[in-house]
Amino acid sequence: MEFKDKQAIYLQIADYICEQILLGKWPPGERIPSVRDLATMMEVNPNTVMRTYEFLQNKEIIFNKRGIGYSADDQANNKILAYRKERFLTTELPEVFKNLYLLDIGIQELHTLYQKFIEEMYPLTK
Template sequence: MEFKDKQAIYLQIADYICEQILLGKWPPGERIPSVRDLAAMIEVNPNTVMRTYEFLQGKEIIFNKRGIGYSADEKASEKILDYKKERFLATELPEFFKNIYLLGIDINELHTRYERFVEEMYPLTK
């Protein structure tokens, strides 16, 4: 796994786990890789994976069944979307707003480009 400098590694691992859950590779209620297995898969220290699992447990995205291991929560997809939306609105959107302000981009132009993007990239959803 390639890690970026801008974000803590445990959060990048959390994003990876969330992606696997959303893609259906790790379905709700079924076991996800153990701390050691995931650490070996992505080549990080098991303590980093443990920190990630504790973080995701705090968000109620995964849970630990004693003696069985970690599993995705039944409502993991909803909780992931809520978490990602909250993080986007709190961290990425302010940076985006700063850039459009500094570049003098009009909100109407932004709206037009957004509509065009949705039409081109997701034509069947409208």
């Protein structure tokens, strides 16, 4: 996995895990890779993956079944969406707003571009 400089590696791994859950590759209740397996897969130290798993446990996205391993929570999808929405609104959106202001891009122009994006990328939804 290619890691970015702007975000801690354990958070990038958390995003990857969340994506796998949202995509249905790691369904709720089913075992997700062990700390050691995911560390090997991501080419990182197992301590980094352990930090990721602790972070996701604190968010109640995954849980540890003693003797079995980690699994996604039954409400993982809803919790992931809530967590990502909160992070986007508090961290990423202010940066977007700053760039819109600096580049003199108005809300109407942004709305038009957003509608075009939705039509092209997700034509069968909504």
